[in-house]
Amino acid sequence: MSQHLSTTESRPSALRVLLDNRPSYLSFGLAWLLGHGAYALSHGADPLLRLPSALPSVLLIGGLLAAMIVTSVVTMRAQRGATGREAVVGNLLAVSWLIGFGALFFVITALSSALAQPDLKMLLWPTGSGLIVGLLYLAGGAAYRDVLQYALGAWLALTSSAALFLDGASPYWVLALAGGGSYLVAAALEPRRRAMAPALA
Numbered sequence: 178m179s180q181h182l183s184t185t186e187s188r189p190s191a192l193r194v195l196l197d198n199r200p201s202y203l204s205f206g207l208a209w210l211l212g213h214g215a216y217a218l219s220h221g222a223d224p225l226l227r228l229p230s231a232l233p234s235v236l237l238i239g240g241l242l243a244a245m246i247v248t249s250v251v252t253m254r255a256q257r258g259a260t261g262r263e264a265v266v267g268n269l270l271a272v273s274w275l276i277g278f279g280a281l282f283f284v285i286t287a288l289s290s291a292l293a294q295p296d297l298k299m300l301l302w303p304t305g306s307g308l309i310v311g312l313l314y315l316a317g318g319a320a321y322r323d324v325l326q327y328a329l330g331a332w333l334a335l336t337s338s339a340a341l342f343l344d345g346a347s348p349y350w351v352l353a354l355a356g357g358g359s360y361l362v363a364a365a366l367e368p369r370r371r372a373m374a375p376a377l378a
Contacts, residue, residue: 196255198326199367204244205310206360210353212237213303217349224346237303266320273316277309300341303352307337325370329363 215233218226256267285301314330317323336355340348 196321197251197367197371199364200251201244201248202329202360202364202367204240204247206357206364208237208240208244209357209360212240213349213353213357216303217346217353220346220349270313270317270320273313277313278306281305281309300348304337304340304348307333307340307352307356311335311337323370325363325366329359332359 212233215228215236218224219228219230219233252267252271256264281302285298285305288301289295289297311330311332311334314326314333316330318325318327318330333356336351336359340351343351
């Protein structure tokens with residue numbers, strides 16, 4: 178009996194071994210680079226590039242929606258091979274995204290109303306989203322012992338929050354380059370993480 182339990186506990190997590198985060202990282206990275214990059218280029222009274230006012234929002238929102246769809250498909254495929262505790266962890270983490278962004282909506286709406294600064298949303302949404310995503314990646318990395326995802330989450334949470342200290346177009350440059358770029362780096366490192374996953378189990 179104890180031998181069976183030991184074998185079961187040492188078996189690699191189905192999600193940690195099978196889940197390939199590259200499609201998710203690449204799609205989110207491109208969304209951050211294009212969306213936040215467009216905001217950075219067109220921000221202010223004297224922008225580097227004059228773009229239609231709606232274009233940055235369309236690029237960012239459309240890119241994020243596409244990335245979420247890609248991530249959902251990849252995760253659902255991996256969940257088919259997960260049972261018991263792994264399945265519960267995956268479902269709880271999925272619901273955490275809805276809870277996190279729901280809480281962020283309330284915080285930003287309340288702050289903008291209390292401070293009577295509707296334009297505050299333009300800064301708080303991208304930086305706050307980076308913080309929430311970073312914290313969720315921290316949780317996912319810890320749950321599945323995925324050091325790469327954990328490191329990406331820590332980087333996104335810290336850089337997105339630190340961007341609030343900057344003004345002008347600088348916060349958007351940080352989100353586009355430091356945030357979007359980190360996704361692409363993570364995508365490049367993902368094959369190595371997957372190759373090492375059985376050894377880390």
